[in-house]
Amino acid sequence: xxxxxxxxxxxxxxxxxxxxxxxxxxxxxxxxxxxxxxxxxxxxxxxxxxxxxxxxxxxxxxxxxxxxxxxxxxxxxxxxxxxxxxxxxxxxxxxxxxxxxxxxxxxxxxxxxxxxxxxxxxxxxxxxxxxxxxxxxxxxxxxxxxxxxxxxxxxxxxxxxxxxxxxxxxxxxxxxxxxxxxxxxxxxxxxxxxxxxxxxxxxxxxxxxxxxxxxxxxxxxxxxxxxxxxxxxxxxxxxxxxxxxxxxxxxxxxxxxxxxxxxxxxxxxxxxxxxxxxxxxxxxxxxxxxxxxxxxxxxxxxxxxxxxxxxxxxxxxxxxxxxxxxxxxxxxxxxxxxxxxxxxxxxxxxxxxxxxxxxxxxxxxxxxxxxxxxxxxxxxxxxxxxxxxxxxxxxxxxxxxxxxxxxxxxxxxxxxxxxxxxxxxxxxxxxxxxxxxxxxxxxxxxxxxxxxxxxxxxxxxxxxxxxxxxxxxxxxxxxxxxxxxxxxxxxxxxxxxxxxxxxxxxxxxxxxx
Amino acid sequence: xxxxxxxxxxxxxxxxxxxxxxxxxxxxxxxxxxxxxxxxxxxxxxxxxxxxxxxxxxxxxxxxxxxxxxxxxxxxxxxxxxxxxxxx
Numbered sequence: 001x002x003x004x005x006x007x008x009x010x011x012x013x014x015x016x017x018x019x020x021x022x023x024x025x026x027x028x029x030x031x032x033x034x035x036x037x038x039x040x041x042x043x044x045x046x047x048x049x050x051x052x053x054x055x056x057x058x059x060x061x062x063x064x065x066x067x068x069x070x071x072x073x074x075x076x077x078x079x080x081x082x083x084x085x086x087x088x089x090x091x092x093x094x095x096x097x098x099x100x101x102x103x104x105x106x107x108x109x110x111x112x113x114x115x116x117x118x119x120x121x122x123x124x125x126x127x128x129x130x131x132x133x134x135x136x137x138x139x140x141x142x143x144x145x146x147x148x149x150x151x152x153x154x155x156x157x158x159x160x161x162x163x164x165x166x167x168x169x170x171x172x173x174x175x176x177x178x179x180x181x182x183x184x185x186x187x188x189x190x191x192x193x194x195x196x197x198x199x200x201x202x203x204x205x206x207x208x209x210x211x212x213x214x215x216x217x218x219x220x221x222x223x224x225x226x227x228x229x230x231x232x233x234x235x236x237x238x239x240x241x242x243x244x245x246x247x248x249x250x251x252x253x254x255x256x257x258x259x260x261x262x263x264x265x266x267x268x269x270x271x272x273x274x275x276x277x278x279x280x281x282x283x284x285x286x287x288x289x290x291x292x293x294x295x296x297x298x299x300x301x302x303x304x305x306x307x308x309x310x311x312x313x314x315x316x317x318x319x320x321x322x323x324x325x326x327x328x329x330x331x332x333x334x335x336x337x338x339x340x341x342x343x344x345x346x347x348x349x350x351x352x353x354x355x356x357x358x359x360x361x362x363x364x365x366x367x368x369x370x371x372x373x374x375x376x377x378x379x380x381x382x383x384x385x386x387x388x389x390x391x392x393x394x395x396x397x398x399x400x401x402x403x404x405x406x407x408x409x410x411x412x413x414x415x416x417x418x419x420x421x422x423x424x425x426x427x428x429x430x431x432x433x434x435x436x437x438x439x440x441x442x443x444x445x446x447x448x449x450x451x452x453x454x455x456x457x458x459x460x461x462x463x464x465x466x467x468x469x470x471x472x473x474x475x476x477x478x479x480x481x482x483x484x485x486x487x488x489x490x491x492x493x494x495x496x497x498x499x500x501x502x503x504x505x506x507x508x509x510x511x512x513x
Numbered sequence: 514x515x516x517x518x519x520x521x522x523x524x525x526x527x528x529x530x531x532x533x534x535x536x537x538x539x540x541x542x543x544x545x546x547x548x549x550x551x552x553x554x555x556x557x558x559x560x561x562x563x564x565x566x567x568x569x570x571x572x573x574x575x576x577x578x579x580x581x582x583x584x585x586x587x588x589x590x591x592x593x594x595x596x597x598x599x600x601x
Binding site (some may be wrong): 070084240243265277449471479 | 532538547549555556557565566572576
């Protein structure tokens with residue numbers, strides 16, 4: 001099934017039901033469907049065709065939901081971009097996927113303009129929400145697009161077309177576009193709503209960015225279910241979020257460990273304050289066992305799902321909540337209609353207790369990285385059957401005797417901070433671009449709220465301060481990638497063979513915190 | 514007093530969130546979250562700064578946008594709390 005059918009089917013069932021709640025407005029399924037249809041007609045009018053890429057560079061606003069479904073209704077492929085992305089990286093993404101259109105917000109227009117400056121090639125339709133002065137010359141008004149007659153764009157697309165290109169931090173330092181077909185998303189979302197026992201009367205509150213697949217799927221799954229999504233921009237004010245949850249009678253709350261740590265810091269919270277809450281989910285990084293116990297105490301009526309996944313297949317595993325007491329540190333079993341197993345260096349399954357690489361098989365596995373066959377071949381490899389490819393996750397796992405999976409560590413240097421993956425090389429490349437920097441090494445150090453905090457050790461030839469290096473990073477990187485710790489040194493720690501040692505640097509940086 | 518509080522807040526934000534670059538400073542009424550100035554951990558830093566600088570403790574029930582999501586809101590919130598702190 002194509003993903004925009006999630007919306008039209010739910011609209012057919014209950015057009016007047018609330019689909020989306022944001023601080024600015026509430027949209028029924030009928031309104032969301034109508035707006036997406038109008039935007040699709042407008043996009044088609046501006047030359048967007050089947051399989052074209054469309055960037056959605058917005059924060060968690062209702063316009064972003066309309067943009068995602070509008071793009072799909074036009075037969076095109078959407079790519080959600082984190083709103084804190086800076087011009088340099090956005091320019092890389094534009095060059096990489098050559099979008100036919102960019103949908104954005106007034107406050108982000110300067111970043112888009114800088115990214116597009118001096119660029120040749122195919123013209124990009126730039127569509128923006130209106131600021132206090134409307135939209136500038138050369139920019140198409142988002143609200144004007146919604147005035148179009150909503151019509152079904154006859155794009156001829158089928159469900160093996162690409163629905164989404166979602167960029168992920170690559171270990172080489174350049175972001176990689178994960179290609180997902182409609183069928184991939186259909187399979188992944190069907191599997192997830194099955195084990196979460198999702199219902200049309202669910203009310204899900206999400207503060208996770210729509211550019212992060214965990215956040216994006218909250219929208220896709222709630223629309224699929226005909227449920228309601230309460231979309232918030234940030235978890236910065238947990239008390240305000242809890243007030244909204246009480247008011248909207250929220251039944252589902254997706255978490256990352258950073259949010260759990262913030263909730264558990266609030267002394268005024270007591271058990272039973274969110275009586276409607278049916279379930280909590282956690283992914284992106286493991287919750288400390290103590291936090292699991294405290295969350296269950298705080299939300300006694302809610303099931304807690306520990307999950308694990310990566311963008312390349314959306315989700316890999318979940319722990320059935322009834323297993324939480326027996327194996328609180330396990331991320332569980334493969335999600336429904338998929339397989340997950342641990343293999344040795346030759347791809348052979350290993351017995352319980354032996355560590356190896358986690359491999360994923362199923363209809364949710366991506367099609368590869370956009371225009372990057374080398375990186376694709378490194379992770380998608382020949383499977384058991386001649387017609388399939390398996391996903392090698394790069395994560396080291398083991399199983400217990402009953403087949404439950406345990407995360408052991410990463411095979412590479414990827415840092416997980418605030419639930420997002422960061423390749424140290426991407427941060428190092430930015431630091432290196434600052435004049436006066438000779439060498440830099442970036443690593444993650446343990447942090448009680450962030451999971452890992454990004455830390456950099458830098459050698460300079462001229463007088464640079466820690467602050468200047470952080471400021472440079474803040475100008476060129478998404479906010480979650482900016483180092484929290486910068487240490488200036490005369491030289492970087494090296495191994496006996498003279499190679500810069502990330503591990504030794506991590507040791508020194510941890511001590512510096 | 515109000516203006517002095519706002520000056521202190523602006524200086525803190527430039528120093529802590531904008532890495533010394535005043536050009537990124539939002540207007541006094543602008544949402545700090547909406548403008549992308551602070552995130553979840555930024556709010557915790559902001560709370561620690563206010564407690565330290567103005568000498569009162571912020572209850573977690575007071576960590577809400579009405580009190581903390583713009584320079585004007587924070588200055589008013591500080592103004593409401595300083596007399597209490599002085600009396601205590």
